[in-house]
Amino acid sequence: MLRHIWDFVRAVLQQWAALVTGGVIVAVIGLYERASERPVAGRLFWAGVIISLGAAVFLAWRKERLAVENLTSPVPDFFYEGLGSRVTPRLQTNSAGKPIVQIEFLLRFVNKGRGTAYNLSSKIYGCWINDVPRKAELADSTQPSVGRTRPDEAKSLGFLAERHAREHGTASIHLNPSDVLLMLVEIRFRHRSELESPIFENQPIWKMWDPRIPFHLCDATEKDVRIAKEAIDALKPEGTVES
Numbered sequence: 001m002l003r004h005i006w007d008f009v010r011a012v013l014q015q016w017a018a019l020v021t022g023g024v025i026v027a028v029i030g031l032y033e034r035a036s037e038r039p040v041a042g043r044l045f046w047a048g049v050i051i052s053l054g055a056a057v058f059l060a061w062r063k064e065r066l067a068v069e070n071l072t073s074p075v076p077d078f079f080y081e082g083l084g085s086r087v088t089p090r091l092q093t094n095s096a097g098k099p100i101v102q103i104e105f106l107l108r109f110v111n112k113g114r115g116t117a118y119n120l121s122s123k124i125y126g127c128w129i130n131d132v133p134r135k136a137e138l139a140d141s142t143q144p145s146v147g148r149t150r151p152d153e154a155k156s157l158g159f160l161a162e163r164h165a166r167e168h169g170t171a172s173i174h175l176n177p178s179d180v181l182l183m184l185v186e187i188r189f190r191h192r193s194e195l196e197s198p199i200f201e202n203q204p205i206w207k208m209w210d211p212r213i214p215f216h217l218c219d220a221t222e223k224d225v226r227i228a229k230e231a232i233d234a235l236k237p238e239g240t241v242e243s
Contacts, residue, residue, distance in 0.1 A: 008060065015063075016056035074151075077113030078187050078202045081154060082216065084108040089214045091165060091174055099165040101174050103209065107217075109187065110154045117189035118197070119144040124159055125184040125235070127228040136231035139183070148193070157185070161209075175211040182220055182228035183207045 086106040094100050111117055121144040127136040140159035149155055161181060165174040187202040206220040206228075220228075 011060040012056050015059040074115035076115045076117035078109045081108045081110045101163050101165045103161045106158045111149050117149040118193045119190045121188045123186045125232045127182045127231045129227045130178040134231045136235045181209040
């Protein structure tokens, strides 16, 4: 109990210090003293202290209230949805005249949680897991949107991958069977529309593209995720990815 009281008092004092040293209050006091040609004192001074202290109590309570609402409010939860997604491999020629396969991905993700997601952003990482040396890359990145995604609503993310092709073969087997691409999709959002609402991370979504099944994505195995995760962790400057 005493610890909680002290934490509340400290939070109020921090808010109060920010208010009394803030630009607006200082400016109001300065204008009053300049206009009246006398310093702020007496009842006006104590009225200002009481009002600012009351505002500090409210701001400290509001901060805790928002934290509780963020922890207890329904949570968005995005899952990959194969229905509505498209994977389209195409045989092309690069600038050097060499054949390449371009794989166009349009991936659909549905909010199957009970909460609404605000300011959605995403990053998609790709890793050809059988390459030596193995290398990951940031395939696509989207900035936070100003909209919202309600429960059962979907968002689509698109990106393009390329791979050197064999000289001959049908459209579906221009790549070697070992050319397996692992993808990590990271989705971030806010629980609330307020800018001070914290940013939350969706559970990482791992999917696999196998040239033997060229028009669909598969679930990634734990072994393949460990392989790709190591390469992606090395690419990301902010730290590792939770699998």
